[in-house]
Amino acid sequence: MAILDLLLLSILVLCALAAVRTRDLLGAVIIYAAYSLLMAIIWLQLGSPDVAITEAALGAGVTTILMIATISKTGRYE
Amino acid sequence: MIYQLPVLIVVQLLLGSFLMPIVGRIRNQLIPHISLFLMGLANVFSIILLFRVVREGNIHYHLGNWAPPWGIEIVADLLGAYMAVIITGISFLVLVFAWRDIQREINYALRGWFYTLVLLISGAMVGMVLTNDLFNLYVMVEIVSLCGPALVAIRNNRLAVEAGFKYLVMIALGSGPILFGIALIYMITGHLNMTFAGQEVLNVIHEYPRVALLAQAFFIVGFGVKAALFPLHVWLPDAYTSAPSPSSALLAGLAAKVYIVGLTRVLFNLYGIDVLATTPLFTILKVMAVAGIIMGSIMALNQKDIKRLVAYSSVAQIGYIFLGLSLATGFSVTGAILHILNHALIKSMMFLCCGVIIYQKKTSNVDELGGVGKEFPITMICFGIGAFAMVGIPMLNGFISKWYISLGALEYGGLAGLMYLLVIIISSLLNGLYYLPVLIKAFLGGDSQKETVFDKAPITLILPIVILAAGIIILGLLPFVPLQIAADAAQHLLGQ
Amino acid sequence: MRMQEILILKIVVRFVIPFIQVYGFYVITAGHLSPGGGFAGGTIVAASMVLYALTFDASQGLEKLSHERASLFESLGAIWYVALGFLGILVGGNFLTNGQIGIPLGTPGYLISGGLIPLLSFGIGIKVAVTVVSLYYSLVEED
Amino acid sequence: MAEALAALGQNYFFYYALILFMVGFYTTLSHSNILKKIIGINIMETSIFLFFVALGYVEGGQAPIMGRGAEGGPYMNPLPSALILTGIVVSVSITAFALALMVKLYHFYGTLDADEIVMLRGERQ
Numbered sequence: 012m013a014i015l016d017l018l019l020l021s022i023l024v025l026c027a028l029a030a031v032r033t034r035d036l037l038g039a040v041i042i043y044a045a046y047s048l049l050m051a052i053i054w055l056q057l058g059s060p061d062v063a064i065t066e067a068a069l070g071a072g073v074t075t076i077l078m079i080a081t082i083s084k085t086g087r088y089e
Numbered sequence: 090m091i092y093q094l095p096v097l098i099v100v101q102l103l104l105g106s107f108l109m110p111i112v113g114r115i116r117n118q119l120i121p122h123i124s125l126f127l128m129g130l131a132n133v134f135s136i137i138l139l140f141r142v143v144r145e146g147n148i149h150y151h152l153g154n155w156a157p158p159w160g161i162e163i164v165a166d167l168l169g170a171y172m173a174v175i176i177t178g179i180s181f182l183v184l185v186f187a188w189r190d191i192q193r194e195i196n197y198a199l200r201g202w203f204y205t206l207v208l209l210i211s212g213a214m215v216g217m218v219l220t221n222d223l224f225n226l227y228v229m230v231e232i233v234s235l236c237g238p239a240l241v242a243i244r245n246n247r248l249a250v251e252a253g254f255k256y257l258v259m260i261a262l263g264s265g266p267i268l269f270g271i272a273l274i275y276m277i278t279g280h281l282n283m284t285f286a287g288q289e290v291l292n293v294i295h296e297y298p299r300v301a302l303l304a305q306a307f308f309i310v311g312f313g314v315k316a317a318l319f320p321l322h323v324w325l326p327d328a329y330t331s332a333p334s335p336s337s338a339l340l341a342g343l344a345a346k347v348y349i350v351g352l353t354r355v356l357f358n359l360y361g362i363d364v365l366a367t368t369p370l371f372t373i374l375k376v377m378a379v380a381g382i383i384m385g386s387i388m389a390l391n392q393k394d395i396k397r398l399v400a401y402s403s404v405a406q407i408g409y410i411f412l413g414l415s416l417a418t419g420f421s422v423t424g425a426i427l428h429i430l431n432h433a434l435i436k437s438m439m440f441l442c443c444g445v446i447i448y449q450k451k452t453s454n455v456d457e458l459g460g461v462g463k464e465f466p467i468t469m470i471c472f473g474i475g476a477f478a479m480v481g482i483p484m485l486n487g488f489i490s491k492w493y494i495s496l497g498a499l500e501y502g503g504l505a506g507l508m509y510l511l512v513i514i515i516s517s518l519l520n521g522l523y524y525l526p527v528l529i530k531a532f533l534g535g536d537s538q539k540e541t542v543f544d545k546a547p548i549t550l551i552l553p554i555v556i557l558a559a560g561i562i563i564l565g566l567l568p569f570v571p572l573q574i575a576a577d578a579a580q581h582l583l584g585q
Numbered sequence: 586m587r588m589q590e591i592l593i594l595k596i597v598v599r600f601v602i603p604f605i606q607v608y609g610f611y612v613i614t615a616g617h618l619s620p621g622g623g624f625a626g627g628t629i630v631a632a633s634m635v636l637y638a639l640t641f642d643a644s645q646g647l648e649k650l651s652h653e654r655a656s657l658f659e660s661l662g663a664i665w666y667v668a669l670g671f672l673g674i675l676v677g678g679n680f681l682t683n684g685q686i687g688i689p690l691g692t693p694g695y696l697i698s699g700g701l702i703p704l705l706s707f708g709i710g711i712k713v714a715v716t717v718v719s720l721y722y723s724l725v726e727e728d
Numbered sequence: 729m730a731e732a733l734a735a736l737g738q739n740y741f742f743y744y745a746l747i748l749f750m751v752g753f754y755t756t757l758s759h760s761n762i763l764k765k766i767i768g769i770n771i772m773e774t775s776i777f778l779f780f781v782a783l784g785y786v787e788g789g790q791a792p793i794m795g796r797g798a799e800g801g802p803y804m805n806p807l808p809s810a811l812i813l814t815g816i817v818v819s820v821s822i823t824a825f826a827l828a829l830m831v832k833l834y835h836f837y838g839t840l841d842a843d844e845i846v847m848l849r850g851e852r853q
Binding site for chain 3: 060061063064065068069072073076077080081083084
C-alpha cells in the first residue's frame with residue numbers, strides 16, 4: 012500500500028503545483044478539484060471515510076462550483 | 090443555575106445572532122432592541138459569573154456530560170470571567186452607539202447583518218476565553234476571525250472591501266499555523282484538553298523538544314497575525330480605518346485582545362513558565378513587542394487620518410501587552426492583564442469618538458478638524474481623556490497598567506530590564522507627540538469666532554463615550570478590584 | 586449554443602436530481618451509522634439544487650428559494666441545534682446532554698439509535714444545504 | 729543515516745503534508761492573483777488536515793465504524809477525523825467568504841490582481 016500512497020501523494024503535490032502555476036484560472040480551479048478528489052482518496056486510504064466523503068462533497072464539489080461561479084462573474088485569465 | 094452560566098452566555102449570544110434574520114423578517118425595527126437586550130443580559134450573567142468565580146473558585150463545565158479528557162471542557166477561571174465581563178460590557182456600549190451611527194455608515198439592507206455579526210463575534214469571543222479545549226479554541230478563533238473581516242467589509246465601499254479582503258487573507262494565513270500547532274501538540278501528548286495536554290507536555294518535552302518548540306512557534310505566529318503583533322500587523326491600519334466606527338471599536342478594543350488571551354492560555358497552560366523561559370521564543374516575542382511599541386508610535390506620528398492615527402497607536406499598545414506577558418514576572422503579567430481591560434476601554438472610546446466626529450463633520454482628516462473641540466466639547470474632552478490615559482498620565486487608568494509593566498521590567502532586572510523601561514518611557518513621549526497636535530488643533534485651532542455649541546449628536550452616540558470615559562477615570566482612581574483580579578489571574582498563570 | 590438550450594441535458598438533469606437528493610438525505614439520516622452526516626449530506630442536496638440552477642436558469646432557481654426564505658431556513662437549522670442542546674439543561678444535565686433527555690438511544694447499528702445525534706445532523710443538513718445554495722445564488726446574481 | 733531513512737519511510741505523510749503546507753503558504757503570500765491566493769489558502773489548510781488525519785492512522789487498523797454487532801481488531805483513531813470535519817467546514821466558509829469579497833473587489837476595481845488593486849487604492853486616497 013505504501014507505494015500507492017506515495018504515488019498518490021506525489022501526484023497530489025504535482026496537482027498543487029500545477030494549480031498554482033496555471034495561468035488559466037478555470038484550468039487552475041479544475042486542477043484544484045482533482046487535487047481535492049485525490050486528497051479524498053488518500054483519506055480513504057488512511058481509514059477516515061468520514062473525512063473523505065466530506066472532502067469529496069465540499070472540496071471537490073462546492074468549492075469548485077463557487078469558484079467557477081466567481082470566474083464566470085470576473086475574468087478567466089490572470 | 091449559576092453552574093450553567095459559562096455556556097449560557099455563549100449560547101444565548103449565538104442563538105441571538107441566528108434569531109436576528111427571523112426577527113428582521115417579522116419587524117426590522119426590533120433588531121436593535123432585542124440584540125441590546127441579549128447583550129445586556131449576557132453582561133449581567135458574566136458579572137454574576139465573575140462574582141461566583143472570585144468567591145468560590147473556578148467552574149468546570151463539561152459539555153454533554155462527557156468528562157475530560159474526552160469531552161469538551163469549559164473552564165470559567167478568573168481570567169476568563171474577567172474577559173467575559175469586558176467583552177460583553179464593551180459590546181453592549183458599542184451596540185448602543187451603533188443604534189444611530191450605522192444609519193449613516195451601513196446600507197439599509199446590511200444593517201440587520203451588523204447586529205447578527207456583533208452577537209456572533211461576541212459570543213465566539215466569550216467562548217474563546219472560557220474554553221479549555223484546544224480544538225474548541227480553534228473553532229472559536231475561526232468564528233471571530235471570519236466575523237472580523239465581515240465587520241470591516243460590511244461598509245461595502247471600495248476601501249472597506251479591499252481592507253476586509255486583506256484582513257481575511259492574513260487571518261486565514263494565521264489560522265493554518267494555529268491548527269498545525271494543535272496537531273503537533275496532539276501528536277506528542279494525545280490530548281486536546283489543555284490541562285491534560287499541559288501535564289503530558291512536561292513529560293514528553295525531553296523526548297520531542299523540537300516538536301514542542303515548533304508548535305510553540307506556530308502558535309506565536311498564528312495568534313500574532315491575528316492579534317497584530319508588530320511585523321505581522323500589516324492588515325491592521327487599513328482594516329480599522331475603513332471599517333464603520335462601531336466595528337473598529339469592537340475589533341480594536343476586543344478582538345485583538347481575545348487572541349492575546351488565547352495565546353496566553355495556550356502558552357502558559359501547555360508549557361508552563363519553566364519551559365517557556367528556557368526556549369528562545371520568549372526572547373523573540375519580547376523583541377517583536379518592543380519593535381511594535383516603538384514602530385507603532387513612530388508610524389502614528391505622521392498620519393493625517395484620525396482613525397488611522399488611532400489604529401497605529403493600537404499596534405504600540407498591543408506591543409505593551411505582549412511585552413508584559415513575555416517578561417513573565419508577577420508584576421508585568423498583572424500589568425498586561427490590566428492593560429487588556431484599560432486598552433479595551435480607551436481604544437473603543439477613541440474609535441467611537443472618531444465615529445462621532447465623522448458623523449458630524451463627515452471628514453476624518455486631522456487638518457480639517459480645527460476647532461472641533463469648541464463645536465463638540467463633550468466628544469473632544471473624552472477623546473482628550475483617552476489620549477492622556479494612553480500617554481499614561483497619573484489618575485487615569487493607562488497609568489496603572491504601564492506602571493505595573495514598568496515594575497515588571499525592573500523586576501526582570503539587569504540591563505535588559507532597564508532597556509524595556511526606557512522603551513516604555515520613550516513610547517509614552519511619542520504617544521504625547523502624536524496625540525497633542527490633534528488636541529491642540531481641536532481646542533485652539535480653527536476660526537476663533539466660532540461659538541461654543543453643545544454636541545448636537547444624538548444621545549445614543551454621546552452616552553457610550555461618556556460612560557467609557559467615566560470608566561477610564563474611575564479605574565484610574567480606584568483600580569483595586571480589577572487589579573486584584575489581574576494579580577490573582579497572573580499568579581495562577583505563572584503557577585505560583 | 587447556450588447551455589439552457591440543450592434538451593438532452595435538461596431531460597437528463599430532471600431525471601438525475603431526485604436520485605442525488607435521495608442520496609443526500611440518506612447520507613444525512615444515516616450519518617451516525619456510516620460515513621457522512623449532516624454536513625456532507627447537506628452539501629449533496631445543495632449540489633442537486635445548484636445543478637438545477639445551472640441547467641435551467643438561476644432566476645428560475647431563485648423563485649424556488651428566495652434569499653429571505655433561505656436566511657429563514659438557515660436560522661431555523663441553527664436554532665434547532667441550539668434548542669436540542671438546551672433540552673439537556675432542562676432535564677438538569679449539561680448543554681448537549683444526550684443520554685438522559687428521553688430520546689431512546691436504541692441499538693447501535695440500527696437507524697433509530699444515537700439519541701440526539703440523528704436529530705442534530707438533520708438540523709445541520711438543512712442549514713448547510715440552504716446556505717450553500719444561497720451562496721451560489723449570491724455569487725452569480727447580477728447586481 | 730539508516731535510522732533517518734527508516735523514520736522517513738514511516739512518516740512520509742508528514743513530510744508531504746509539510747511540502748504542501750509550504751506550497752500553500754508561499755502561494756498565498758507571493759501570488760498576486762486573488763483566486764490563486766484563495767487556492768493557496770485551501771492547499772495550506774488541506775495539508776494540515778492531511779497531517780492531522782495521518783496522526784490517527786493505525787497500522788492494519790480498520791475504519792472506526794461500528795457495525796451491527798461488535799467487531800474486534802484495532803481501529804483507526806476517530807478523533808482526528810471528527811476534528812477535521814469541523815476544520816473542512818471552517819475552510820469552506822473562509823473560501824466562500826473570500827470568493828464573495830473577490831466578486832465585490834472585481835466590481836469596485838475591475839481587476840483581480842492584488843498589486844494593481846493596492847495601486848488603485850493608493851491613487852484614490
